[in-house]
Amino acid sequence: MSFPWAKQYQPQNSLMKWVDERLPVPRLVYNAVGAGYPVPRNLNYFWNFGVLAGAALGIQIITGIVLAMHYAANGAIAFDSVEHIMRDVNAGWLLRYAHANGASMFFIVVYLHIFRGLYYGSYKAPREMVWLLGVVIFLLMMATAFMGYVLPWGQMSFWGAQVITGFFSAIPGVGETIRVWLLGGYAPDDAALNRFFSLHYLLPFVIAGVIILHIWALHIPGSNNPTGVEVKGEQDTVPFHPYYTAKDGFGLGIFLIVFAVLLFFYPNYLGHPDNYIPANPLSTPAHIVPEWYFWPFYAILRAFTVDFILPAKLWGVLAMFGSILLLFFLPWLDSSPVRSNNYRPKARIAFWVLVADVLILGYCGGSAADPVYVILSQICGAYYFAHFLIILPMISRSERPTPLPNSITEAVLAKHGGTSPAHTALTPAASS
Amino acid sequence: MASIDTAVPPGEDPAPYHEEVADPRRRDFINIAAVAFAGVGAGVVVLPLVNQMNPSADVLAQATTEIDLSKIAAGQAIKTSFRKQPLFVRNLTPAEIAAADAVPLSELRDPQSLEERTKGKKNWLITMGVCTHLGCVPLGAGEGENKGPFGGYFCPCHGSAYDTAARIRKGPAPTNLVVPDYAFSSDTTVTVG
Ligand code: HEM
Ligand code: FES
Numbered sequence: 081m082s083f084p085w086a087k088q089y090q091p092q093n094s095l096m097k098w099v100d101e102r103l104p105v106p107r108l109v110y111n112a113v114g115a116g117y118p119v120p121r122n123l124n125y126f127w128n129f130g131v132l133a134g135a136a137l138g139i140q141i142i143t144g145i146v147l148a149m150h151y152a153a154n155g156a157i158a159f160d161s162v163e164h165i166m167r168d169v170n171a172g173w174l175l176r177y178a179h180a181n182g183a184s185m186f187f188i189v190v191y192l193h194i195f196r197g198l199y200y201g202s203y204k205a206p207r208e209m210v211w212l213l214g215v216v217i218f219l220l221m222m223a224t225a226f227m228g229y230v231l232p233w234g235q236m237s238f239w240g241a242q243v244i245t246g247f248f249s250a251i252p253g254v255g256e257t258i259r260v261w262l263l264g265g266y267a268p269d270d271a272a273l274n275r276f277f278s279l280h281y282l283l284p285f286v287i288a289g290v291i292i293l294h295i296w297a298l299h300i301p302g303s304n305n306p307t308g309v310e311v312k313g314e315q316d317t318v319p320f321h322p323y324y325t326a327k328d329g330f331g332l333g334i335f336l337i338v339f340a341v342l343l344f345f346y347p348n349y350l351g352h353p354d355n356y357i358p359a360n361p362l363s364t365p366a367h368i369v370p371e372w373y374f375w376p377f378y379a380i381l382r383a384f385t386v387d388f389i390l391p392a393k394l395w396g397v398l399a400m401f402g403s404i405l406l407l408f409f410l411p412w413l414d415s416s417p418v419r420s421n422n423y424r425p426k427a428r429i430a431f432w433v434l435v436a437d438v439l440i441l442g443y444c445g446g447s448a449a450d451p452v453y454v455i456l457s458q459i460c461g462a463y464y465f466a467h468f469l470i471i472l473p474m475i476s477r478s479e480r481p482t483p484l485p486n487s488i489t490e491a492v493l494a495k496h497g498g499t500s501p502a503h504t505a506l507t508p509a510a511s512s
Numbered sequence: 513m514a515s516i517d518t519a520v521p522p523g524e525d526p527a528p529y530h531e532e533v534a535d536p537r538r539r540d541f542i543n544i545a546a547v548a549f550a551g552v553g554a555g556v557v558v559l560p561l562v563n564q565m566n567p568s569a570d571v572l573a574q575a576t577t578e579i580d581l582s583k584i585a586a587g588q589a590i591k592t593s594f595r596k597q598p599l600f601v602r603n604l605t606p607a608e609i610a611a612a613d614a615v616p617l618s619e620l621r622d623p624q625s626l627e628e629r630t631k632g633k634k635n636w637l638i639t640m641g642v643c644t645h646l647g648c649v650p651l652g653a654g655e656g657e658n659k660g661p662f663g664g665y666f667c668p669c670h671g672s673a674y675d676t677a678a679r680i681r682k683g684p685a686p687t688n689l690v691v692p693d694y695a696f697s698s699d700t701t702v703t704v705g
Contacts, residue, residue: 243648
């Protein structure tokens with residue numbers, strides 16, 4: 081696929097040879113995640129998060145299919161059916177907690193995966209398509225998680241659905257019609273619950289399909305790496321298997337330990353207690369908050385408090401969607417030819433400020449709408465847009481990057497005290 | 513158009529090539545007509561798929577509600593439901609009516625007088641209990657609930673405050689609480705919807 085020195089698939093026995101000649105699936109796997117895919121030799125642990133996101137999707141699909149065997153998407157019994165899963169179904173508590181916390185783990189690894197891409201410039205040519213498909217996956221994930229959270233039909237489920245579908249009523253003229261069309265009623269009810277269940281079941285498989293395109297697009301130029309310097313020759317790469325299957329396997333172990341701690345010791349830590357109260361259309365909880373992974377966006381939504389040409393509510397909705405859609409334009413907003421922030425002193429500072437900015441937005445989004453937090457959200461929300469639309473484009477024109485290594489191999493060897501292939505990192509003399 | 517088709521190979525008599533070439537050709541016409549026909553057909557098939565998402569007949573059938581006003585004393589309000597959404601019915605006191613009338617319309621975000629928001633009987637304020645910001649149920653209809661700084665309703669979600677005519681006065685909501693379609697069927701009952 082990618083590099084001329086990639087190893088070719090050799091069937092080990094006559095059965096595999098027979099299969100390979102008729103349907104070359106073994107070859108496809110070998111070239112995608114086997115020894116046939118040459119990968120830069122210097123990837124660090126931040127490159128684990130793609131595989132971890134895939135694992136998280138797998139966990140969601142498996143636990144989700146099993147939950148769907150016991151769940152009933154009907155407003156009258158949905159809440160009880162989830163309690164039935166928790167109390168009566170064998171190991172039901174485990175499956176439901178795994179699915180609910182699995183969603184959080186999924187978002188944790190995907191956020192790290194996205195910030196990895198931001199830091200190392202993985203969104204730049206020739207990997208723009210990989211990035212664009214990634215943003216599509218992120219949008220699909222958000223839709224899936226939102227609709228999943230509605231299914232247990234607790235107070236937060238109901239009011240979350242009410243508030244989120246309420247966004248659409250901000251559209252001038254046709255907004256209310258669209259909202260009623262989406263819900264199939266005037267307020268969230270059976271019709272909405274059923275269609276959300278149908279789509280919640282469907283979208284993860286759509287995500288799986290887009291992931292295939294994402295990896296296909298990735299395998300054309302091959303993976304980026306911490307130096308951001310392209311692969312120059314065979315000495316810069318190692319085969320995916322066994323090198324990165326081992327490294328990803330180790331990362332997966334850590335991921336599963338963290339997941340298990342969350343699942344077995346703090347299963348409700350990331351949830352909201354109000355969702356254990358059955359949905360009540362006549363009483364709003366005092367403080368509606370979405371799940372933690374939506375907090376930064378929720379903060380941007382609430383940051384608009386005054387009408388300016390358009391109503392404040394419409395601004396909030398536009399800004400919230402805009403903050404994600406902006407990412408589609410990133411490959412063209414950052415025009416610096418240097419990918420990795422390791423060699424971009426100013427962009428690196430801007431990156432860490434952005435990380436802090438998003439964390440503060442998240443904190444504000446999870447808090448009650450106090451004036452202090454609203455003002456903080458306004459400042460941080462404005463900075464978020466400024467980062468992508470002003471600061472980064474300006475830095476990429478003015479900054480002087482530090483010298484790049486000539487090749488990945490040179491960078492690896494320099495780190496271990498040698499600069500020529502004669503003193504490789506593997507010989508004891510070089511590391512002393 | 514059709515330049516490739518009309519090109520004559522070098523050294524050949526152009527006559528047979530030019531004979532049948534009209535622009536657009538018969539084949540282009542059939543092609544466009546067939547694709548257009550299939551396109552319209554596909555478009556029509558999408559309609560029921562889109563329309564099934566709209567409220568179904570049973571949901572629409574819940575679309576009217578009868579309310580008995582005789583038990584609501586002046587200064588009191590009740591919360592019932594209309595189309596599965598909360599509905600506020602409030603019997604305003606003369607002081608509340610006066611407070612609503614005293615506000616100049618130019619001061620309002622969504623200018624409407626109490627007169628326009630009621631149907632002949634100014635003391636009966638009937639509105640949806642759905643905040644026009646993002647749809648929470650405002651407080652103020654229940655006994656002892658916070659009525660907010662303007663004495664009407666107060667939405668706890670993002671702090672929208674409504675006055676005694678349920679008009680938006682402060683906070684992020686863009687418009688007044690919605691007045692549904694209703695009519696007095698007798699002096700003490702109304703039919704909403
Ligand atoms: C992208 C992958 C997925 C994500 C991010 C996701 C997320 C969620 C979330 C956040 C909930 C609410 C959990 C709670 O608070 O109880 C949920 C519930 C649910 N999900 Fe998923 N899900 C995914 C995939 C699936 C799949 C593939 C299925 C079925 C085939 C499924 C079936 C269900 C069911 C039946 C519920 C309701 C039971 C419950 O509340 O635990 N999910 N999902
Ligand atoms: S929903 Fe009422 S103020 Fe936001």
